[in-house]
Amino acid sequence: MAASPPTVVPSSDPALRRALVVVLDGVGCGAAPDTDAYGDTGSDTLGNVARAVGGVALPNLGRLGLGNATAVQGVPPAAHPVGGYGVMLPRSSGKDSTTGHWEIAGLHLDRPFPTYPQGFPPEVIDAFAQATGRPVIANTVASGTAVIAAYAEEQQRTGAWIVYTSADSVFQVAAHEAWIPLDELYRACELARHQLVAPHDVSRVIARPFTGTPGAWTRTANRRDYSIQPPGTTLLDVLEAAGVPRAGVGKVDDLFAGRGIQSRHTHDNAEGVEAIHRWLDTASRGFCFANLVDFDQQYGHRNDVPGFAGALEAFDRALPSLLAALREDDLLFITADHGNDPTTPSTDHARERVPLLVAGARVRGGALGTRETFSDLGATVADWFGQSWRGHGCSFLPELFHT
Template identity: 45%
Template sequence: MPRALIIVLDSVGIGGAEDASDYGDAGADTVGHIAEACRDGRGDRDGLRQGPLHLPHLVSLGLGLACQASTGRIPPGLELEGALKGAWGYGVETSRGKDTPSGHWEIAGVPVDFDWGYFPNTVPSFPTALTDALVARGQLPGILGNKHASGTDIIDECGAEHVRSGKPICYTSVDSVLQIAAHEETFGLQRLYALCAIARDLCDPLNIGRVIARPFIGTAEGGFRRTGNRKDFATQPPADTFLDRLATEGRAIVTVGKIGDIFAHRSTGREIKPNGNEACLTAAIDAMGTLADGGLVFANLVDFDSEFGHRRDIPGYAAALEAFDRRVPEIAAALRAGDLAIITADHGNDPTWHGTDHTREHTPILCFGPGIAPGPIGRRESFADIGAKTLAHLGLRQSAKAALWP
């Protein structure tokens, strides 16, 4: 019986969607702009990487062709020179918003057809009733931040006062999110998680997509840095996803990275949550080694987004793409006859773009495996086509809301 592997390269978009202007993102193009920056020398960093963007394995799967189909141009350095080895196309998000739950839920067959709640870009950002309740229920001396901010910037700004006062740092962005940063040692990691659970309950009536725990360590003198113990407290998907369908059928499910958090730990099977792209990819590849027939490994590689996209770090993002590309042969080697692997993304986060937020973009869909015929799969009018194709490949009926490719 065939098996499937889906790897979400978090934020690796390939060109502004048709409605990008509604989000202030007309012209955004994560992969295309990184490739141009590398061509022009803006992707160089001593000791990290130099020169044009080099993604030979992804290009052989059709990445450059998918970019061309999305934007009308092949990014520099991504021209196909050898044999095509994958089925390629691009996805169009139909969900409202451009955040992680929207993209992942749509991949899983549940597009978001409602409006998320958002916090205004004012100071303070959060309703007084929310913060008063959080302070009371969390037994806090107060909170810091209470505004839109970059996660690293606000820790630098408020970290010392947080350690001194015990007040957690609360902030948001253009996404439907409340983030709470606290020092792992002086505040306590489990206490931070418990506080985020309280915030999740308080945010439910406001239709906020996620509450995110952002632990950090360090000192004001030596600097603060975030740790790998981030935890997302997402609201439940509003309908059954393909994970629910697989669970009902008794299929093996392994979720890697923050997939479990994104789906509120519903039908997410065996959850593995290492820290960083390399560890998550290793875990996904290892899971394929023991995955039962008819099963699914579903992985998210978050560093593209959290470490490089939001931080507008072009060389770092380029180096992360190249590091992933070098391991594509390992992914292929983990597949056996009948298996399907899909590499895709959930949104964009163009590191050349203004601000620090996600960008509304098309996403690549690169499919490969023994017996998967190379060639175009075209423009997919919803990310949900990915979930439908996965279910069909595993021998299960797909949703009527999605369309299959050959």
């Protein structure tokens, strides 16, 4: 793809600018053109959650233009939105966090990562057991809490790994912290990451430690994700080559296998917002890529509709303080990576379009339309930093400013 020249925007030195992308994990906003092909007919995470609880109170997102971009009960269209607003369509194959974040960063996949609705084949399980020196139990599709409840006592008796997956492309390994040391669990997951190559090149290997006793098992905050390496150049690579500082919040560095970014790992949305504040308060320039995971991990995967709605409202209450911390030459982008509609029978991700909101002191309020790929966001960030773009996507930076 030919490089596009950077856009000329008013004043300021691109080297001194800041940009912040906040991904509300799993907060899709309705059907994409190919939603039915993924088995997700009827999914509309944001719209369905709002309807299910009789409307959500999101006045600050509303002022940016959320209700103008997509229908959300309780969030009417703003007469004069102060942000840029629109929606983005997924173009990459798949509907998981890795695929979504990679697409935001300009990288598309031609095929989805492999999934295992019947569990992993014997050659995968046998190789993992042999490499780690422990047997494997479960090897099933299940939620994390359910699989631990079913197999924890067997793990205590046998010392075996609890291996499971979901509708997503993940190889998850659960282990009680008192029975199998954390370091051993992490080493086992690193071994699995090295072993899982094509055709079994799953998106992520996930360490899932837990504690507790029968009837009271609890997953701990010591989760770690081991992602496959991005197979091409991403926005993070472009910014790194240009000397633009990059910081992550949440699991972002895991999703990019640590390439081009390091993250402050967080336990929940509140800690994620705190980490974003810390970056806004201390970073003199550069790019922050943040993931707020509670929508997906705590509520979407558990079909917890009230919890999901409450998390949306909590983020909205936190938003004014983030906006107040923006400097004149800052851009804040709010979006998502896929859907995870807790109102549907499925407990897994959904193929959905995602919201796009942009805030900043110099941003004009107005429609950004329907973007043909999440990658338009990555192209715009590169443009903001004065960098030519060779990835997928087209910058909408000129549409953000008054001419």
